[in-house]
Amino acid sequence: MSPSHPSCRAIEPDLVALAGGEATPTAAQAVEEHTAHCPSCRDALRQYRAVEGLVADLRRVPLPEVDSTLARSSSHPAWPICAAA
Amino acid sequence: MGEDAFEIVVAAHHAEIHRYVLRVTARSSDADDLSQETFIRAFRAHRTLPPDANFRAWLFAIATNVCRNYFRGEKRRRLAYAAAGHDAPAADPASPDGRVLVSEASGRIDAIVARLPMKQRLAFTMRKMHDLDYEAIGKSLECSEDSARAHVFQALKKIRRGLDELASMDTEPVR
Numbered sequence: 001m002s003p004s005h006p007s008c009r010a011i012e013p014d015l016v017a018l019a020g021g022e023a024t025p026t027a028a029q030a031v032e033e034h035t036a037h038c039p040s041c042r043d044a045l046r047q048y049r050a051v052e053g054l055v056a057d058l059r060r061v062p063l064p065e066v067d068s069t070l071a072r073s074s075s076h077p078a079w080p081i082c083a084a085a
Numbered sequence: 086m087g088e089d090a091f092e093i094v095v096a097a098h099h100a101e102i103h104r105y106v107l108r109v110t111a112r113s114s115d116a117d118d119l120s121q122e123t124f125i126r127a128f129r130a131h132r133t134l135p136p137d138a139n140f141r142a143w144l145f146a147i148a149t150n151v152c153r154n155y156f157r158g159e160k161r162r163r164l165a166y167a168a169a170g171h172d173a174p175a176a177d178p179a180s181p182d183g184r185v186l187v188s189e190a191s192g193r194i195d196a197i198v199a200r201l202p203m204k205q206r207l208a209f210t211m212r213k214m215h216d217l218d219y220e221a222i223g224k225s226l227e228c229s230e231d232s233a234r235a236h237v238f239q240a241l242k243k244i245r246r247g248l249d250e251l252a253s254m255d256t257e258p259v260r
Binding site: 012013016020044047048050051054055057058059061063 | 108190194195213241245
């Protein structure tokens, strides 16, 4: 089947959900059955899993620390506590 | 909620809200201002919050609203620059200030995410970077849980296709 086939388009949200660990058992079963005979969706599932892995990498990228002085406000002088966040 | 309690929850969430705003704007100077604005708005409104409210989801909703206003302002600014015949200064989506990306591929995701429509970008960031549930994302974006799920789905679909296209370009022979 091609990615534009109606059944492939219909299964794509379930591929995404399975790759992201959000699929219901019914959706996971549907993906398993579909990908058993559809190489293009099997490939799409592999790519979505790779995307999830890269997203997990991206979450680990250190971001600049928040400037503690910005957590203060002249109208709320008690806010320096934010700096500890 | 009293002011002491407010300070405790601010201390618990300030860094995460700042990271969220930084991820969606990709500019640390703007993220500082926008997270500050989020907490000023929260401070003004927190007394109206029910005791059993999900404070974290509420803060994300405020931050999302602040970011949406920011993007609308950016769009107006770009249009104004364009009308004047100039290019507006833009953030480099592939390398937000001060960030060292763990891999080229994750940097590419960052770049693709930066070009997503606003709601998809916000929904993706809330779900995949901050683990918010779809109900909370829907409330932040003023849409249904199903629409929130659809925004994340569309974002992932575009990321996958974007990476696929980039991979194809990488493997094309140099002429």
